[in-house]
Amino acid sequence: MGCSKYAPLLSRFLDEDLASTEIEGLLRHLSSCTACQEGLNVLEKLRYGFQAVGEIESVPSPDQGFLERTMATLVYEERPQGQEDADRVHDGSSKRRTPFSWKGIVQLVFPGQPFPVWARVFRYAVPALIIVILGLLLIPAKQDETIDVASITPSQDLLFPVDQTSQPFETYIFHHATQQPLGTFSDELPLIQEVADSGR
Amino acid sequence: MHGSEPQSKKLTSSDVTLVTQCQKGDKKAFELLVKKYQRRVFNLIYRITQDYDLVETLAQEVFLKAFRAINSFKGDSQFYTWLYRITVNTCLSQVKREVPEESLDTTMEADSRLYADDRSRFHQSNPEQDYIKKEFLIHLVETLQGLPEDLRMAIVLREFMELNYEEISDVLEIPLGTVRSRIFRARERLKESLALFL
Numbered sequence: 001m002g003c004s005k006y007a008p009l010l011s012r013f014l015d016e017d018l019a020s021t022e023i024e025g026l027l028r029h030l031s032s033c034t035a036c037q038e039g040l041n042v043l044e045k046l047r048y049g050f051q052a053v054g055e056i057e058s059v060p061s062p063d064q065g066f067l068e069r070t071m072a073t074l075v076y077e078e079r080p081q082g083q084e085d086a087d088r089v090h091d092g093s094s095k096r097r098t099p100f101s102w103k104g105i106v107q108l109v110f111p112g113q114p115f116p117v118w119a120r121v122f123r124y125a126v127p128a129l130i131i132v133i134l135g136l137l138l139i140p141a142k143q144d145e146t147i148d149v150a151s152i153t154p155s156q157d158l159l160f161p162v163d164q165t166s167q168p169f170e171t172y173i174f175h176h177a178t179q180q181p182l183g184t185f186s187d188e189l190p191l192i193q194e195v196a197d198s199g200r
Numbered sequence: 201m202h203g204s205e206p207q208s209k210k211l212t213s214s215d216v217t218l219v220t221q222c223q224k225g226d227k228k229a230f231e232l233l234v235k236k237y238q239r240r241v242f243n244l245i246y247r248i249t250q251d252y253d254l255v256e257t258l259a260q261e262v263f264l265k266a267f268r269a270i271n272s273f274k275g276d277s278q279f280y281t282w283l284y285r286i287t288v289n290t291c292l293s294q295v296k297r298e299v300p301e302e303s304l305d306t307t308m309e310a311d312s313r314l315y316a317d318d319r320s321r322f323h324q325s326n327p328e329q330d331y332i333k334k335e336f337l338i339h340l341v342e343t344l345q346g347l348p349e350d351l352r353m354a355i356v357l358r359e360f361m362e363l364n365y366e367e368i369s370d371v372l373e374i375p376l377g378t379v380r381s382r383i384f385r386a387r388e389r390l391k392e393s394l395a396l397f398l
Contacts, residue, residue: 015364017365043387046394050340052342061236062256070264071234073260074227
């Protein structure tokens with residue numbers, strides 16, 4: 001019988017992982033095979049080596065403050081997920097309630113009633129409605145930014161004949177109150193024309 | 201199967217109570233679990249990373265992850281194998297985060313750690329034997345660090361954490377046959393590298 005078959009068994013034998021029949025077969029083989037006996041000795045020396053390293057090597061160990069520091073980090077942690085379910089199952093003194101819940105409010109109003117479907121809809125609809133109402137109240141009314149073109153005193157430059165639109169021109173825009181020029185436009189003919197038309 | 205099994209079972213019964221309390225939100229119960237396993241978690245992290253400076257940070261990360269996930273622990277496995285699984289995964293993530301650096305003074309570090317407390321250990325034998333033993337142990341640590349990750353995890357859990365094959369299978373989430381194979385292959389590699397000392 002080849003020893004290669006027994007090599008993996010030696011490793012498992014060392015770790016007490018063999019079934020009784022496997023142990024019997026291995027022991028029979030070991031009694032007549034010096035190579036496998038030596039192989040087992042080598043594995044035992046390896047194990048001794050690991051034990052010695054484990055005992056001798058200085059391994060970091062937690063100091064007194066480790067526990068406190070670790071627990072302090074947990075203080076900032078939320079409760080583990082599913083805790084609510086766990087509380088529901090374990091109905092004991094440790095039961096915690098969230099500070100606010102729609103279900104709680106509904107059950108206050110209708111004590112003893114099962115949580116109705118309409119209340120479940122309300123759970124989402126009411127906050128959404130409140131947000132919409134608040135939004136409408138908070139958004140300022142839009143300023144009327146339209147300019148009554150008819151009220152603008154047209155400058156001389158705007159009063160060009162419509163049929164001259166194909167000619168090169170330059171238009172000055174004046175501030176209505178101060179009559180100071182705000183800018184010059186030479187490429188916005190349709191706009192200017194529209195303003196000029198609407199002013200008539 | 202394994203010598204440490206009775207101890208494991210004894211630990212489990214109290215763990216179940218603590219975990220149940222913890223799942224109800226009892227932080228004190230979790231504190232007791234931390235207290236109980238902190239040394240072993242430190243040990244495992246160090247055996248995997250071989251980095252003194254990382255151990256405490258990773259240990260905190262491990263316990264934090266365990267706390268966050270405590271409700272996902274259904275009791276199908278031992279609590280400590282579940283905790284070791286988190287530890288192994290956290291360590292491996294850390295190793296992947298950091299670009300593996302070839303330590304120039306690995307030998308010196310291993311040497312200093314192993315020689316730190318050698319007087320009491322080796323005073324009974326003669327100096328020559330002491331030297332051979334020390335060299336053997338130093339080479340053992342170095343060779344172990346040089347093993348492929350999958351083999352190293354298996355042999356570390358077996359030899360340093362004294363887990364049996366089923367527990368290793370649980371921690372590493374691999375079949376039992378794979379555990380046997382990895383441990384066998386790890387030992388074969390170690391035997392080859394340490395042939396001079398064995």
